[in-house]
Amino acid sequence: MSLVDSFKIALNALRTNLMRAILTTLGIVIGVASVIILVSVGNGASREVDKQINSLGTNMLVIFAGSSRVMGRSAGAGSDIPLSEGDMQAVRDKVSGVTAIAGQLSDAAAVVRGSANWMTTVSGVHADYTLVRDWPIESGRDIGPSDVRSAARVALIGKTVVKELFAGEDPTGATIRIKNVPFQVVGVLSRKGQSSMGRDQDDAVLIPMTTARNRIVGKSDVQNDQVGNVYAKIDSSADIAVAQEEIESVLRQRRRTGANAEDSFSVRNLAEMMRARTEVLSTLSYLLGATSAISLIVGGIGIMNIMLVSVTERTREIGLRMAVGGRRRDILTQFLVEAVTLCLLGGLIGAIIGVAAAAAIAFAADWPVSVSPQILAMSMGAAAATGIIFGYFPARRAAQLNPIDALRSE
Amino acid sequence: MSRDQLAAVANTGPAAKATALPLLRAVDLKKAYVMGEETVHALDGVSLDIASGEFVAIMGPSGSGKSTMMNLIGALDVPTSGQLFIDGRDIGTLGTDDLAELRNRKIGFVFQQFNLLPRTSALHQVMLPLSYASPPPQDAAQIARKRLEQVGLGNRLGHHPRQLSGGQQQRVAIARALVNNPKILLADEPTGALDSKTSDEIMRLFTGLNRQGITVILVTHEGEIAAWARRRIVFRDGHIIEDVRQVPAWEKVEVPAIADGGMPV
Numbered sequence: 001m002s003l004v005d006s007f008k009i010a011l012n013a014l015r016t017n018l019m020r021a022i023l024t025t026l027g028i029v030i031g032v033a034s035v036i037i038l039v040s041v042g043n044g045a046s047r048e049v050d051k052q053i054n055s056l057g058t059n060m061l062v063i064f065a066g067s068s069r070v071m072g073r074s075a076g077a078g079s080d081i082p083l084s085e086g087d088m089q090a091v092r093d094k095v096s097g098v099t100a101i102a103g104q105l106s107d108a109a110a111v112v113r114g115s116a117n118w119m120t121t122v123s124g125v126h127a128d129y130t131l132v133r134d135w136p137i138e139s140g141r142d143i144g145p146s147d148v149r150s151a152a153r154v155a156l157i158g159k160t161v162v163k164e165l166f167a168g169e170d171p172t173g174a175t176i177r178i179k180n181v182p183f184q185v186v187g188v189l190s191r192k193g194q195s196s197m198g199r200d201q202d203d204a205v206l207i208p209m210t211t212a213r214n215r216i217v218g219k220s221d222v223q224n225d226q227v228g229n230v231y232a233k234i235d236s237s238a239d240i241a242v243a244q245e246e247i248e249s250v251l252r253q254r255r256r257t258g259a260n261a262e263d264s265f266s267v268r269n270l271a272e273m274m275r276a277r278t279e280v281l282s283t284l285s286y287l288l289g290a291t292s293a294i295s296l297i298v299g300g301i302g303i304m305n306i307m308l309v310s311v312t313e314r315t316r317e318i319g320l321r322m323a324v325g326g327r328r329r330d331i332l333t334q335f336l337v338e339a340v341t342l343c344l345l346g347g348l349i350g351a352i353i354g355v356a357a358a359a360a361i362a363f364a365a366d367w368p369v370s371v372s373p374q375i376l377a378m379s380m381g382a383a384a385a386t387g388i389i390f391g392y393f394p395a396r397r398a399a400q401l402n403p404i405d406a407l408r409s410e
Numbered sequence: 411m412s413r414d415q416l417a418a419v420a421n422t423g424p425a426a427k428a429t430a431l432p433l434l435r436a437v438d439l440k441k442a443y444v445m446g447e448e449t450v451h452a453l454d455g456v457s458l459d460i461a462s463g464e465f466v467a468i469m470g471p472s473g474s475g476k477s478t479m480m481n482l483i484g485a486l487d488v489p490t491s492g493q494l495f496i497d498g499r500d501i502g503t504l505g506t507d508d509l510a511e512l513r514n515r516k517i518g519f520v521f522q523q524f525n526l527l528p529r530t531s532a533l534h535q536v537m538l539p540l541s542y543a544s545p546p547p548q549d550a551a552q553i554a555r556k557r558l559e560q561v562g563l564g565n566r567l568g569h570h571p572r573q574l575s576g577g578q579q580q581r582v583a584i585a586r587a588l589v590n591n592p593k594i595l596l597a598d599e600p601t602g603a604l605d606s607k608t609s610d611e612i613m614r615l616f617t618g619l620n621r622q623g624i625t626v627i628l629v630t631h632e633g634e635i636a637a638w639a640r641r642r643i644v645f646r647d648g649h650i651i652e653d654v655r656q657v658p659a660w661e662k663v664e665v666p667a668i669a670d671g672g673m674p675v
Contacts, residue, residue: 001541001542001546002541002546005541012529012530016528016529316525317527319525320525320527321538321542322486322510322513323484323486323513323519323525324513324514324519324538324539324542324586325510325511325513325514325515325539325542325543325590326510326542327506327507327510327511327542328506328507328510329507330542403486404481404486404487407486407521407525
């Protein structure tokens, strides 16, 4: 008997007990649906994380002042030696992989335009800052080296600030006041979105580093050549870990840190740290994956149960099939195909539910979800395998029946 | 010309004659079942020849061994000892796959309860044995249709068992039994579930088929049904107690002309 014939018989048998078939496959439905939802949401999440890593700036190292012990803050008071222009200069000159470097000295400040005002983060930056952060200018011009040299009163503003202060108008060329100092808006930064911590990165105003030191950031806190945090872009062909070590050794030399002494700064690879955080996420999804595997096993036991019922109900049919020439393996195949068909039916329903639920989650949570064909194929494969594994025992029982007894059964 | 007839023509020499077997030969056939501590000898040394083209009724009360004999003739079971040759093959030497193939090719079963598949059209019922043939014929539907026409159900191809009368269901079963051109039509109480008029129709059908050359073996406890056969074998306690030739009932009553094997509906 051909597989196609077996499949037709299986469909016919399932059709006559359609409700029972659907209820039986519920475990498979849930298993397949949850696998698809999980993996799709998980894929979307890791894609989102990748996007955030890119928004941090790729191949970028951040140098913070202070000990590396507690999140960039020194444990002991007074050990905070700020990073200076000289430190930045030394890193730029001595570390081979550094292609661009810029400081960022930030402070919260109210920005006023006419009668509107908005509390935002104002950062003094060097000319290469937008390059290092992979943050292109959407309109207008960037802050150039001459702006930094002359401590020009120019500003780049983020999308959120544009929205709050300009309400649809073109801000380029307009004047805003920061801490009562007038600045000319020379450009608008492109949208960067939320940071991994959920902070709105577009709620920002960039001004030249020198201007910030002289006029904006609390003067008493600021030494003459302080640069805040330093962002260094590393050449994509260079080893970022090597660059990190080189930066550390250059700064240790400059600061004459003893061999066993604590560093008064820390160098971070933010992208790495973020990836490490996503490991937790993937551990979680493995756990949930195990849950759906259990669901498939429970579903498989349901399949086995109903197939045993089916074999009992159809004992006479099995006897007849044997009498007219069905071999044991024909009977085995027929019931295996039936179990697999049942599981694939459940898998199909599960896949439809899974894809629909993934789409609903994407819509409701504004969370990117991606359903890959591989996961669809994989989950259907898992459903079919469940059918073979749990269908084998009932099918073998059918095939081992004695034709005489089977024909005589009620 | 059947294989046996061919063999009879070929085996004219005295040496060859010894190897020529009838369609069915039982030699000291025994079948015992162990039930708990007891061993039941359902068949206790049966020897029997049935030639191709015979119409045999096997009779006997329950427990006589006639059902056991039928299971062996149907290659559904193998003997404990002795030999049973079906068309030259000793079934005791065959494995389950070979037995299945033998049933498929040589034997057509007709049961008391018809044993049709539920929710399956007459055409597909009849096609069932063809699907187990190796290789399955390409024109299975065509062959099945012809057989249904032969039993007078050419206009019921798409009907399911529920939509057919008992007699019609049994005809579907007979068409199914015939579809692989078997040597033996083995019928177990084929009229047991039918009224006398329908029984009569079914027995006429068997008679017509037998006249075309097929060997019919009928297992029954009804004398009236056994009367249609040309030979009557009676079992008791695992032995044959009677084996007689008889003039069948259809020669006493008027049988309508049978053209091309077709039976009047």
